[in-house]
Amino acid sequence: MIDIQHHGATTGVTGSCHELNVGPAGVLIDCGLFQGEEASKGANASNLTIDFPIDHIRALIVTHVHIDHVGRIPYLLAAGFEGPIICSEPSAIMLPEILEDALKIGFTRDRALIERVLGLIRSRIVAVPYGQWHTVFDADSHALRVRLQRAGHILGSAYVECEARDGDNQERIVFSGDLGAPHAPLLPEPQPPEKTDRLVIESTYGDKDHEDRETRRYRLKTVLEHALEDGGTVLVPSFSIGRTQELLYEIESLITEFGESSIEGELTWNNLEIVVDSPLAAEFTRIYDQLKPFWDEEAKDLVQQGRHPLSFDQLTVINDHKDHLEAVEYLAKTHRPCVVLAGSGMCAGGRVVNYLKAMLGDKRNDVLFVGYQAAGTPGRDILTYGPRSGWVELDGERYTIRARVHQVGGYSAHAGQSDLVRFVEGISQPPSEIRIVHGDRAAKLALKNKFQGIGLMGIMIP
Structure with missing residues (x-):
């Protein structure tokens, strides 16, 4: 079975953390902090400990280094996660820097402990060039490889293409991370994937467009x-x-x-x-x-x-x-x-x-x-x-x-509604299922209606 679960960014725009399971093994895509009202809603948000099983998690894939996507990594390590942290080459440089600041603010002031945690994180990082397939695991019955593509959100940001196989079942699944707006300074705009069976897409500005x-x-x-x-x-x-x-x-x-x-x-x-x-x-x-x-x-x-x-x-x-x-x-x-x-x-x-x-x-x-x-x-x-x-x-x-x-x-470093629609329309083999995450309720519903208006099917709001 190839299955997707969500451990954050379902009730708002923070705490991004998604799980892709391929047979008996799985990976996480991001592991971020909750912020604002989401930081005080429910046990999942207020308790920073990892409250879902991770024994089967073989790797963490980081889309970019904003704290709402990476801030729970120290807690993931404390929970016993021993796999690699896969990210782009720029993110590999920036991730320890952003987590050092997060550790000092919310974890500990003990410099020796911070250095030990950062050393552990650095030893786990696997920097993957954009556009190259990377095998996460490959067994007789199940396999997963991933490819990072430029997302145009911040330096090093990526969306993740996942090629998953469980027995005779094979799927390509794309996690958008945070997509950038076109014509933003410094970064090239994201180009959509050629195909995907399922798409998990952000909706921060799913209900509005930005100024040119x-x-x-x-x-x-x-x-x-x-x-x-x-x-x-x-x-x-x-x-x-x-x-x-x-x-x-x-x-x-x-x-x-x-x-x-x-x-x-x-x-x-x-x-x-x-x-x-x-x-x-x-x-x-x-x-x-x-x-x-x-x-x-x-x-x-x-x-x-x-x-x-x-x-x-x-x-x-x-x-x-x-x-x-x-x-x-x-x-x-x-x-x-x-x-x-x-x-x-x-x-x-x-x-x-x-x-x-x-x-x-x-x-x-x-x-x-x-x-x-x-x-x-x-x-x-x-x-x-x-x-x-x-x-x-x-x-x-x-x-x-x-x-x-x-x-x-x-x-804003986020794509507007028209940018998100254009990204999906640019996929030559469109997905049969789209999951809308990382947005307020109104933004998700507006984006869902927009997608349905152009004939897309299988739209879900987890």
Whole structure:
């Protein structure tokens, strides 16, 4: 029997963890943390221990290194998992980095224990080049091989093609992971597989489309100009991997194009300072810069021209916590135009919270959301109540929102509804079964209706 089970990302957009069983053996595709409301719903979400059998699990396949896809790996190891961790070559470099941060925040502060866990993880990683089949197991009665293809979500992201055989039964099953939007900075867009019998697909934005790149770039320009006009700060709650690097790329292009253009009086784009206040984001920006061979052709061309889209003159990186606190105080009191990219992306912790506490009450400032805000997170509340001059609770205190609040959806690393439909329509031999995961209920239903509208059958919402 070839069977699929789900251990996360069925009631929302976090906790991705799917199981593919081929006869007596199985693999996991991702093993991620729950976040937002999902982190407090039910035993599965609130209890980080692995509460499903894993004795038969032969490997873990990682689609990409966002924490909602890899954050439970330490708990999987603690539960006794002894198999390989299969991922793309860029993900193999980034996975220990992201898990080191996760271990320090939610697991232990014991440096020696962290190093032992990271050493174990590194020893288990099997880096597989894109487009090459990799045999996971091959017995007389059952076999599985997998192939990773570019997903365009973040650097190293992949969707997984699985060629499974159990006796005389043979199937190809595709797990989408998180698919990226087309025309995103830095990364080539995903190309659909030629065929699949079953497809497990994400639906984060299954009910809406993103702005095109020209529109979102214009909106980003408008928000940044507001900071220049009134000496305010634009706060961008940013995910350390993907979004931060894409925004730096786009901001560098705006500065290059409009650098000497006057905004107000003597102020020009060259007066705008960009701050990355996140040690983890800074580290991944460095890694992104080192992995230029995996960039798209547009980004490679800029490098050939002598441009440095992730490392330019107006960029300042803050690592030290004392420097972070001083930056918060300085920007809150002065009228120096600045853009601050700080973690975390949903405002549920991290350095962005200190900026929000200090700056939400000042109408000179702006908050710019460029990623999905899960229900139950402060980011969702700011996005919902900010336009009504409402309030948000941060660390147990209420803060009135007077800063302007913006959302530029085009910078989401996720595909929009039309992108998801186009991906499925591009499969020359379409699946007989599609399972829609990784989305809020409304997004899943909207995507299901869209799929059925183009004649696809066997649509399931687990």
